[in-house]
Amino acid sequence: MAQLSSNLLYAAFFLYLLSTVFYAVSITGRKFKDRAGTEKNRAALLGYITAIFAVLTSLGYFAARWIAAGFAPVSNMFEYTAALGIAIALAFVIIYPLYKNNYLGLFTMPVVMLIIAYASMFPREVEPLIPALQSDWLTIHVITTVIGQGILAISFVAGLIYLLAMIDFTKKTKKVKSMEFILFTLIAAVAYIVLGFGFGAAGYEAEFSYVNENNVEAELSYFYPPILGPNEGELITEQGFEPLVEMPANVRSNDANTVIWSVMGGLFLYGLLRLSFRRPVGAMIQPLVKNVNLTTVDEISYRAVAIGFPIFTLGGLIFAMIWAQIAWTRFWGWDPKEVWALITFLFYAAYLHLRLSRGWHGEKSAWLLIIGFALIMFNLIFVNLVIAGLHSYA
Amino acid sequence: MEKVKCECGHENPYGTYLCESCGKPLKEEEGKLANMRYEGTARRSQTYRKNVVDKIWNFFSSVKVGIWIIIILLIASSLGTVFPQEMYIPPAADPSVYYYQEYGTLGQLYYQLGFHNLYGSWWYILILAALGISLVIASLDRVVPLYRALRKQRVTRHSKFLERQRLYAVSEETYADPVQKLDEAAEALKKKRYNVRRENGHLLAEKNRFARWGPYVNHVGLIIFLIGGMLRFFPEMYVDESVWVREGETEIVQGTDGEYYIHNNEFIVEYYDDERDDQFQEALENQQDPVVETYETQATLLKPEAGGTIGSETDLEKIKDHDIRVNDPLTYDGYSLYQVDYKLNEFSKFTFALELDDEEIAGTEFTVDLNDPAMSYDLADGYTVEIMEYFPNFEMDENNEPTTINRVPDNPRIIFEVFPPDLDPDDPDTTGEISFLGVQLNEALTEDNEYAIRLTDADLVDVTGLTVRRDRTLPFLIAGGAIFMIGLIQGSYWHHRRIWAQHSNGKIIVAGHANKNWYALKKDFQYAHEQAGLPYPDDQAELNEEEGGSSENGSTKQ
Numbered sequence: 001m002a003q004l005s006s007n008l009l010y011a012a013f014f015l016y017l018l019s020t021v022f023y024a025v026s027i028t029g030r031k032f033k034d035r036a037g038t039e040k041n042r043a044a045l046l047g048y049i050t051a052i053f054a055v056l057t058s059l060g061y062f063a064a065r066w067i068a069a070g071f072a073p074v075s076n077m078f079e080y081t082a083a084l085g086i087a088i089a090l091a092f093v094i095i096y097p098l099y100k101n102n103y104l105g106l107f108t109m110p111v112v113m114l115i116i117a118y119a120s121m122f123p124r125e126v127e128p129l130i131p132a133l134q135s136d137w138l139t140i141h142v143i144t145t146v147i148g149q150g151i152l153a154i155s156f157v158a159g160l161i162y163l164l165a166m167i168d169f170t171k172k173t174k175k176v177k178s179m180e181f182i183l184f185t186l187i188a189a190v191a192y193i194v195l196g197f198g199f200g201a202a203g204y205e206a207e208f209s210y211v212n213e214n215n216v217e218a219e220l221s222y223f224y225p226p227i228l229g230p231n232e233g234e235l236i237t238e239q240g241f242e243p244l245v246e247m248p249a250n251v252r253s254n255d256a257n258t259v260i261w262s263v264m265g266g267l268f269l270y271g272l273l274r275l276s277f278r279r280p281v282g283a284m285i286q287p288l289v290k291n292v293n294l295t296t297v298d299e300i301s302y303r304a305v306a307i308g309f310p311i312f313t314l315g316g317l318i319f320a321m322i323w324a325q326i327a328w329t330r331f332w333g334w335d336p337k338e339v340w341a342l343i344t345f346l347f348y349a350a351y352l353h354l355r356l357s358r359g360w361h362g363e364k365s366a367w368l369l370i371i372g373f374a375l376i377m378f379n380l381i382f383v384n385l386v387i388a389g390l391h392s393y394a
Numbered sequence: 395m396e397k398v399k400c401e402c403g404h405e406n407p408y409g410t411y412l413c414e415s416c417g418k419p420l421k422e423e424e425g426k427l428a429n430m431r432y433e434g435t436a437r438r439s440q441t442y443r444k445n446v447v448d449k450i451w452n453f454f455s456s457v458k459v460g461i462w463i464i465i466i467l468l469i470a471s472s473l474g475t476v477f478p479q480e481m482y483i484p485p486a487a488d489p490s491v492y493y494y495q496e497y498g499t500l501g502q503l504y505y506q507l508g509f510h511n512l513y514g515s516w517w518y519i520l521i522l523a524a525l526g527i528s529l530v531i532a533s534l535d536r537v538v539p540l541y542r543a544l545r546k547q548r549v550t551r552h553s554k555f556l557e558r559q560r561l562y563a564v565s566e567e568t569y570a571d572p573v574q575k576l577d578e579a580a581e582a583l584k585k586k587r588y589n590v591r592r593e594n595g596h597l598l599a600e601k602n603r604f605a606r607w608g609p610y611v612n613h614v615g616l617i618i619f620l621i622g623g624m625l626r627f628f629p630e631m632y633v634d635e636s637v638w639v640r641e642g643e644t645e646i647v648q649g650t651d652g653e654y655y656i657h658n659n660e661f662i663v664e665y666y667d668d669e670r671d672d673q674f675q676e677a678l679e680n681q682q683d684p685v686v687e688t689y690e691t692q693a694t695l696l697k698p699e700a701g702g703t704i705g706s707e708t709d710l711e712k713i714k715d716h717d718i719r720v721n722d723p724l725t726y727d728g729y730s731l732y733q734v735d736y737k738l739n740e741f742s743k744f745t746f747a748l749e750l751d752d753e754e755i756a757g758t759e760f761t762v763d764l765n766d767p768a769m770s771y772d773l774a775d776g777y778t779v780e781i782m783e784y785f786p787n788f789e790m791d792e793n794n795e796p797t798t799i800n801r802v803p804d805n806p807r808i809i810f811e812v813f814p815p816d817l818d819p820d821d822p823d824t825t826g827e828i829s830f831l832g833v834q835l836n837e838a839l840t841e842d843n844e845y846a847i848r849l850t851d852a853d854l855v856d857v858t859g860l861t862v863r864r865d866r867t868l869p870f871l872i873a874g875g876a877i878f879m880i881g882l883i884q885g886s887y888w889h890h891r892r893i894w895a896q897h898s899n900g901k902i903i904v905a906g907h908a909n910k911n912w913y914a915l916k917k918d919f920q921y922a923h924e925q926a927g928l929p930y931p932d933d934q935a936e937l938n939e940e941e942g943g944s945s946e947n948g949s950t951k952q
């Protein structure tokens with residue numbers, strides 16, 4: 001069952017890729033006219049059908065893993081992040097028929113792939129549930145939240161398309177720089193994944209013995225060659241490569257090392273693109289979206305918030321409180337995870353007020369939606385891995 | 395304040411922007427489009443600007459201010475996550491040094507600014523209060539005029555009103571019988587579940603008006619929720635206590651005024667087993683320590699029998715049995731008992747025996763209950779042992795005197811006095827042999843002791859730590875949360891849409907307004923266009939944009 005579930009996730013990944021290709025063809029390829037002379041866009045239809053199959057396959061992964069583990073697969077970083085990717089695809093499949101906007105497909109599917117690939121960088125084995133997590137309310141809370149976040153992610157994608165289409169990349173403005181930074185972040189994520197798979201396939205692993213923050217001798221594994229070594233680190237394994245810089249004891253040096261690799265890899269890829277095309281990366285993408293209808297994309301982005309915000313609130317705050325009341329004896333405890341869910345809620349509330357009452361449409365709205373999604377990812381990655389430490393899960 | 399009289403004869407309150415009766419704009423504004431916010435009615439905050447009350451009212455009713463409050467709350471909340479809050483640092487740590495030790499100067503600053511206890515600080519509460527006040531005032535300011543305007547909408551509208559809507563069109567064709575066209579349009583729109591009204595050649599089709607109340611409903615829910623949260627400050631609303639119960643024992647449930655007792659039948663901890671739970675094999679192998687599957691207290695809730703004396707544990711009546719686990723508290727009468735802590739293998743009884751010349755004297759075994767020791771033990775053959783002093787959790791204090799930290803027998807030490815058959819323990823002039831006993835400790839305190847006391851057996855017991863809660867604010871929070879969600883869904887999943895149509899000189903004029911989701915309104919127009927030949931309107935906001943105008947004028951702001 002566990003094997004089946006991971007095979008289904010691989011299959012889904014390739015279906016998302018296929019769907020991306022179809023959507024790309026639907027936008028760049030020639031349109032076919034049928035005998036009656038009306039334009040038919042077969043590629044878009046194929047893209048949508050493929051997306052539906054991809055979602056079904058992903059749900060197959062989810063169900064198989066649920067059966068194998070005996071509980072919903074949303075309980076560690078791999079499972080939650082993969083679920084987020086699937087939720088984004090699900091949200092797309094629901095929202096696409098409302099607007100039939102192919103640009104949305106072209107941009108959503110790669111985001112889904114990126115997130116699922118990112119998920120698979122975390123340990124993938126089925127982990128037993130500690131008592132606090134054995135709760136139906138937890139399952140309901142997490143699944144509702146992830147669906148809400150998936151729908152909110154669509155607003156981010158629409159916002160991104162809006163900005164890519166309207167920013168004038170010929171001038172060196174703050175907007176251009178901000179957009180380039182966003183694209184760089186995405187590229188660095190790709191670099192992280194590619195390097196991770198690369199070193200993983202090569203079987204790279206280095207063991208260090210080092211002195212940890214409590215002044216105790218401990219061991220640490222590296223899966224990326226050590227540029228940043230641990231405090232008083234000593235290589236145990238024979239795998240070449242001595243660290244260049246030694247980190248202080250209170251920094252988790254193997255994670256810092258991974259970050260360095262990703263940033264360097266990202267800079268390398270980004271620099272390569274800039275040098276070969278001599279244009280901002282955004283300007284390279286812009287021709288793809290030159291025909292997009294800005295009003296429609298803006299409308300989609302808002303609609304996705306209108307649909308996603310109540311679901312996110314229900315899952316991320318209300319069901320979360322019900323679960324916390326049962327598991328932790330109080331519905332609210334001000335732990336970083338909860339606080340950042342509240343911040344996300346307040347942020348989207350501010351967005352709605354700015355839009356409805358202060359007329360923040362179009363560009364301003366799009367920038368806000370990018371920040372909103374950054375908050376969601378921040379809560380998923382940074383709060384889990386850095387602020388809360390390793391004790392917490394998704 | 396003077397009234398504003400419209401062409402049509404209607405007298406509008408001061409501050410009205412679109413005539414309440416016919417919709418004709420009463421003030422000229424730049425741009426083509428009418429500002430449809432709150433239907434152009436007069437709002438208190440826009441009308442009175444005189445005294446202090448007006449000023450405060452105007453301040454808090456402003457959405458700009460409301461958004462600032464939300465943003466300030468957001469930033470303040472995030473500051474509290476930079477370092478852990480006081481409640482999450484180790485319980486034994488002193489915060490005044492802990493933050494500096496762990497996080498350096500920044501940590502110290504954090505502590506000095508009071509950010510270690512941010513969410514209970516007066517200024518954080520103040521922001522929440524400002525949010526609540528703003529919600530109340532902003533909602534009141536708008537809901538009344540909006541209600542009046544939406545209730546007494548006239549079907550007959552001034553042509554200027556239509557012209558200034560975002561969706562607007564005049565038919566190219568001139569119809570001989572335009573009224574019949576409107577009849578057809580009415581039929582088509584009814585099929586789309588519009589509520590259609592007609593009045594001397596004018597048509598108003600409207601749907602989902604109730605969605606307009608969504609924001610107000612959700613704000614009311616939020617206010618109730620905030621009030622519920624503030625009620626926490628009244629002590630009688632809230633019980634948060636803990637009880638430790640040893641296996642086999644019964645304790646008063648703290649916080650219930652002796653109304654309830656809890657009996658611990660057994661406490662168990664279960665671990666995952668990589669053979670039984672083979673799906674976790676890989677993960678369990680990577681883990682050095684065993685992973686806990688269950689913490690469970692098999693508990694019985696009891697209460698004193700009616701008529702029994704309060705405080706006597708003998709007359710207890712069983713209420714119910716429940717296996718208390720994490721995620722499965724025992725709940726009764728508003729109280730909940732949660733599994734939160736435990737202690738395995740606490741000493742409960744020590745068994746001793748007397749020895750003479752390293753030989754146990756038959757029949758001299760005796761057992762001391764460490765939680766409730768008897769002071770004197772009569773043994774076989776006339777031997778007696780008395781406890782002179784008992785330290786459940788032994789420690790030497792700063793004067794080097796023996797003392798006990800607390801009543802929990804974590805490190806029990808006993809001073810015994812042994813009376814052989816020839817000594818009378820009741821005679822105040824006799825002293826027996828004195829020795830000091832503990833785990834792996836047997837020290838004679840008198841010289842030349844003939845008898846020795848030997849620890850022969852120790853009984854262990856598990857102790858469960860339960861938290862007792864009763865939270866009378868929960869009903870408010872549940873009601874507030876539910877109302878909030880209803881309002882949120884009502885305002886987000888349905889959208890108020892209106893279509894006006896009229897004829898003039900044989901031409902059909904249409905206009906439409908949606909408070910959001912214009913796309914759906916356009917689709918409805920599309921349908922009416924196909925079914926009834928109603929003209930399909932232009933999106934004047936979109937036209938503006940293409941002409942280089944800003945999309946942020948008037949009516950798109952809705």
Ligand code: HEM
Pocket residue numbers: 346349352353356357454455456457458459460461463464525528529532533536606609610612613616882885886
């Ligand atoms: C965290 C707090 C708040 C939440 C969650 C919240 C939620 C909402 C939501 C969901 C809407 C509907 C927006 C839409 O449909 O696009 C709304 C509308 C509105 N809110 Fe709030 N709100 C909050 C605080 C405030 C505050 C402090 C004010 C004070 C100025 C305010 C004033 C308004 C107004 C004037 C509207 C528009 C009402 C209408 O269209 O008739 N809100 N609010």
